[in-house]
Amino acid sequence: MQALDEARRYRESVGPAILASFAELLSIPNVAGTPGGIDRNAIWIRDELMRRGVRAAVTQIPGAAPLVFGRVDGAPGGPTIGFYAHFDGQPADGLAWTDPPFTPTLRDGRLEDGGRVVDWPGPGQPVDPEWRIYARGSADDRGAVAALLGALDARQGRVPQASLVFLLEGEEEQGSPHLGEYVGLLAGRLAADIWMLCDGPVHQSGRPQVVFGVRGIADVEITVFGPAADLHSGHYGNWAPNPAVLLSDLVTGMRDQHGVPTVDGLEIPEPSEAAMTAAALVPDPGDLGFPAPEGPSLWERNLRPLLNIRGLRAGDVGEAARNVVPGSAVASLDLRLVAGQDPVAVIEAIERHVAARGFHLVGEPPDAETRRRHRRIAMVSGRPSYPGVLTPPDHPAAAGILAAVEAAAGEPPIIVPSFGSSVPLHHFERLAPAAVIVPIANHDNHQHAPDENLKVANLWYGIDLIAALLG
Amino acid sequence: MQALDEARRYRESVGPAILASFAELLSIPNVAGTPGGIDRNAIWIRDELMRRGVRAAVTQIPGAAPLVFGRVDGAPGGPTIGFYAHFDGQPADGLAWTDPPFTPTLRDGRLEDGGRVVDWPGPGQPVDPEWRIYARGSADDRGAVAALLGALDARQGRVPQASLVFLLEGEEEQGSPHLGEYVGLLAGRLAADIWMLCDGPVHQSGRPQVVFGVRGIADVEITVFGPAADLHSGHYGNWAPNPAVLLSDLVTGMRDQHGVPTVDGLEIPEPSEAAMTAAALVPDPGDLGFPAPEGPSLWERNLRPLLNIRGLRAGDVGEAARNVVPGSAVASLDLRLVAGQDPVAVIEAIERHVAARGFHLVGEPPDAETRRRHRRIAMVSGRPSYPGVLTPPDHPAAAGILAAVEAAAGEPPIIVPSFGSSVPLHHFERLAPAAVIVPIANHDNHQHAPDENLKVANLWYGIDLIAALLG
Numbered sequence: 001m002q003a004l005d006e007a008r009r010y011r012e013s014v015g016p017a018i019l020a021s022f023a024e025l026l027s028i029p030n031v032a033g034t035p036g037g038i039d040r041n042a043i044w045i046r047d048e049l050m051r052r053g054v055r056a057a058v059t060q061i062p063g064a065a066p067l068v069f070g071r072v073d074g075a076p077g078g079p080t081i082g083f084y085a086h087f088d089g090q091p092a093d094g095l096a097w098t099d100p101p102f103t104p105t106l107r108d109g110r111l112e113d114g115g116r117v118v119d120w121p122g123p124g125q126p127v128d129p130e131w132r133i134y135a136r137g138s139a140d141d142r143g144a145v146a147a148l149l150g151a152l153d154a155r156q157g158r159v160p161q162a163s164l165v166f167l168l169e170g171e172e173e174q175g176s177p178h179l180g181e182y183v184g185l186l187a188g189r190l191a192a193d194i195w196m197l198c199d200g201p202v203h204q205s206g207r208p209q210v211v212f213g214v215r216g217i218a219d220v221e222i223t224v225f226g227p228a229a230d231l232h233s234g235h236y237g238n239w240a241p242n243p244a245v246l247l248s249d250l251v252t253g254m255r256d257q258h259g260v261p262t263v264d265g266l267e268i269p270e271p272s273e274a275a276m277t278a279a280a281l282v283p284d285p286g287d288l289g290f291p292a293p294e295g296p297s298l299w300e301r302n303l304r305p306l307l308n309i310r311g312l313r314a315g316d317v318g319e320a321a322r323n324v325v326p327g328s329a330v331a332s333l334d335l336r337l338v339a340g341q342d343p344v345a346v347i348e349a350i351e352r353h354v355a356a357r358g359f360h361l362v363g364e365p366p367d368a369e370t371r372r373r374h375r376r377i378a379m380v381s382g383r384p385s386y387p388g389v390l391t392p393p394d395h396p397a398a399a400g401i402l403a404a405v406e407a408a409a410g411e412p413p414i415i416v417p418s419f420g421s422s423v424p425l426h427h428f429e430r431l432a433p434a435a436v437i438v439p440i441a442n443h444d445n446h447q448h449a450p451d452e453n454l455k456v457a458n459l460w461y462g463i464d465l466i467a468a469l470l471g
Numbered sequence: 472m473q474a475l476d477e478a479r480r481y482r483e484s485v486g487p488a489i490l491a492s493f494a495e496l497l498s499i500p501n502v503a504g505t506p507g508g509i510d511r512n513a514i515w516i517r518d519e520l521m522r523r524g525v526r527a528a529v530t531q532i533p534g535a536a537p538l539v540f541g542r543v544d545g546a547p548g549g550p551t552i553g554f555y556a557h558f559d560g561q562p563a564d565g566l567a568w569t570d571p572p573f574t575p576t577l578r579d580g581r582l583e584d585g586g587r588v589v590d591w592p593g594p595g596q597p598v599d600p601e602w603r604i605y606a607r608g609s610a611d612d613r614g615a616v617a618a619l620l621g622a623l624d625a626r627q628g629r630v631p632q633a634s635l636v637f638l639l640e641g642e643e644e645q646g647s648p649h650l651g652e653y654v655g656l657l658a659g660r661l662a663a664d665i666w667m668l669c670d671g672p673v674h675q676s677g678r679p680q681v682v683f684g685v686r687g688i689a690d691v692e693i694t695v696f697g698p699a700a701d702l703h704s705g706h707y708g709n710w711a712p713n714p715a716v717l718l719s720d721l722v723t724g725m726r727d728q729h730g731v732p733t734v735d736g737l738e739i740p741e742p743s744e745a746a747m748t749a750a751a752l753v754p755d756p757g758d759l760g761f762p763a764p765e766g767p768s769l770w771e772r773n774l775r776p777l778l779n780i781r782g783l784r785a786g787d788v789g790e791a792a793r794n795v796v797p798g799s800a801v802a803s804l805d806l807r808l809v810a811g812q813d814p815v816a817v818i819e820a821i822e823r824h825v826a827a828r829g830f831h832l833v834g835e836p837p838d839a840e841t842r843r844r845h846r847r848i849a850m851v852s853g854r855p856s857y858p859g860v861l862t863p864p865d866h867p868a869a870a871g872i873l874a875a876v877e878a879a880a881g882e883p884p885i886i887v888p889s890f891g892s893s894v895p896l897h898h899f900e901r902l903a904p905a906a907v908i909v910p911i912a913n914h915d916n917h918q919h920a921p922d923e924n925l926k927v928a929n930l931w932y933g934i935d936l937i938a939a940l941l942g
Binding site: 215217219221226227231232233234235236237238239241242247248249251258259285287288290292293298301304306308309310311312314315316317320322323324326329330331332334336368372373374375419420422 | 686688690697698699702704705706707708709710711712713715716718722723726729730731756758761762769772773779780782783785786787788789791792793794795796800801802803805807839844845846890891892
């Protein structure tokens with residue numbers, strides 16, 4: 001690929017300048033929710049894009065962090081690629097960092113391996129791809145912004161084959177509360193053939209990966225009510241409804257041994273053959289400290305929904321335990337949903353499931369009269385966050401991205417049909433028929449933790465990848 | 472019954488003196504665990520017994536509260552009855568009481584009904600049986616001590632038909648930690664045909680009751696271990712063992728819908744026909760704020776063991792809930808055991824049951840190597856407290872007590888084959904072939920709470936009952 005070769009030559013000749021520009025960005029504090037730093041990041045990025053001849057703007061919904069968006073026009077008739085990254089970061093407690101989080105520091109290797117501070121290289125000096133850039137937001141996710149700028153630089157004004165629309169978010173670490181609203185607002189300007197989210201790390205083996213799906217998420221809390229006050233278990237333990245027992249029984253019946261929901265009437269979409277085949281090829285996680293389960297691989301499992309019990313509370317345990325039938329019991333669940341499942345409908349199915357088990361459903365703790373009328377009383381409260389997304393790994397719009405990744409990385413990527421975790425990828429379904437996640441950062445980047453860092457080789461990979469896509 | 476008539480005439484003639492003596496006892500603080508007051512109670516009671524010509528002594532195991540014990544010799548060839556009561560009481564926060572807890576106060580009715588303070592009556596003045604004596608320990612359980620003294624007074628030195636051995640405890644409210652040791656120490660002196668425990672209230676209808684059994688008790692805590700640290704539920708929710716799920720499943724399978732344990736290999740003794748017949752005749756509890764269950768009555772259920780879930784803990788619920796597979800889950804159980812069940816054997820059966828469900832049992836939180844080898848790891852820790860007791864309601868030794876209760880109360884008692892709750896009645900099985908509980912106090916005595924009170928009619932009932940037994 002010509003564009004890729006050009007980008008490589010370019011970054012080899014001006015590597016120190018690319019690092020210097022990145023360091024300038026990283027020196028601007030970017031803790032999510034702190035308007036001063038976030039605003040300065042947005043303006044710096046917009047200005048750098050415009051300096052490269054790109055139409056870029058900052059916009060801001062009241063109460064939201066500013067957003068940078070824009071467009072690079074390619075040759076007529078070429079594809080349009082959407083590019084997402086975020087420039088906000090997690091909080092950074094300077095005391096826990098080896099180097100100050102907003103004083104970008106170059107080291108000749110990992111801190112864990114004794115990596116030592118290196119002077120930022122001057123023009124013409126060599127850049128070692130094993131070096132690491134330490135700063136908050138270097139890997140998660142301002143490295144993707146730097147890669148975009150580097151790839152645009154490498155074109156040196158030449159019109160690319162593909163057009164690029166982009167959206168750079170400033171509140172991802174707060175849960176992207178306005179992303180849907182921003183996407184709705186800009187839908188007309190940001191339509192593309194495929195959207196590519198550059199966030200997260202590559203595979204721990206160092207191999208590149210392209211992720212074709214994520215699961216959605218909904219939270220549900222089920223409270224089962226027993227006696228109005230804790231009752232003496234000796235006198236009434238065989239007589240009163242025990243909410244801890246009723247709740248245990250209820251939640252046990254709501255998932256199979258693999259965690260897949262078995263809620264009445266809740267259909268579980270079957271993953272496609274292509275997705276299952278791809279899943280079987282993804283390496284399973286290594287040693288997590290417990291034996292792997294028998295049966296399907298982690299990645300096959302992640303193509304199915306999950307009903308997770310994240311918390312249980314009833315009465316007391318340990319020294320505080322008292323001999324009572326507890327007055328109530330609470331289970332907190334998070335549901336990971338696959339594409340095709342509507343979070344609201346899932347919560348409604350759970351409500352019906354509970355009601356079908358003989359529970360009288362209430363919207364608030366029951367009054368004395370309600371308690372007197374019903375032995376089984378439950379409150380189900382749900383928060384439907386967002387649905388899952390699954391792009392078929394053989395989607396035609398993804399072929400160009402897979403080719404660019406392979407060219408940039410020098411090896412074919414691991415095709416991850418779906419992460420088990422949740423990312424609001426669904427917003428991008430309004431902007432393109434397909435959306436994928438293409439991580440750039442090294443897996444050992446200390447994301448969200450002190451000493452976050454990006455390996456220079458991964459920045460180079462990002463530049464090469466975007467250059468290949470544009471070319 | 473001649474003895475009963477004599478007792479009634481006696482207490483009618485010297486009622487004010489009986490109340491004055493009782494008030495003297497009640498003015499001595501008796502909070503369990505406070506040696507000064509407890510010692511003074513013991514000595515006062517021993518002195519009063521000796522003043523009535525009874526062989527009585529105070530004894531004290533190091534570290535224990537003092538115990539008053541002794542013997543009233545009856546006519547040769549007569550039966551021997553054991554009499555138990557306790558003179559210690561629950562703590563009393565004077566600020567929460569209407570009258571000071573250790574300034575005995577006479578009122579002409581219940582405080583709830585506007586009962587007003589009445590002067591203690593002088594010699595020859597009438598005593599209204601509706602009056603109430605307010606003081607800590609008036610009902611629970613120094614009223615029984617006063618009844619014993621009153622009944623002995625009423626004999627005025629005449630040798631009774633029956634012999635009486637007695638044991639008056641000073642640390643019942645602390646869980647009777649030395650009762651077994653005291654009983655062992657005094658077993659040779661306190662043998663009887665039947666032991667009678669005077670504690671607790673009569674039936675809420677006001678009818679007398681005789682209780683032929685209690686359940687034993689054992690506590691068990693089950694901890695199930697999951698990942699060494701909370702794991703991201705999105706990434707690993709279908710992959711990691713979820714201890715909240717495993718634990719819910721485990722405890723759900725350990726009891727039937729009535730709370731009866733369904734633990735592997737744990738035999739459930741069948742209650743006798745006589746006990747079941749008696750149980751069916753006991754009135755069920757009234758409105759407890761929830762609908763009564765279908766099936767057996769409360770009292771039939773109390774003849775079977777119970778596995779109660781008194782507490783559950785895993786992860787977090789509510790706003791604190793995080794999207795994780797929690798690292799561990801804990802269930803706290805109390806088991807109510809029926810006669811014939813060995814608490815240690817029950818705990819061992821639970822351990823075997825858990826192991827048979829595929830759990831690797833550990834004695835302390837598992838190390839990394841153990842976690843790596845086993846997906847299911849549980850810790851079962853048990854505290855076997857004591858076994859249950861069940862005296863057949865038609866036990867010949869109880870016939871005399873039933874007759875005395877009926878004579879004293881003027882109506883046949885409710886025969887309660889077993890309380891569901893736990894009392895260390897089993898100690899008395901070393902002293903007699905049968906042991907029963909014969910409550911004296913009014914049911915609305917505010918036991919363990921502020922404004923504890925004994926109705927004068929119930930003190931009279933206690934005196935009459937003991938007099939009838941002696942006669």
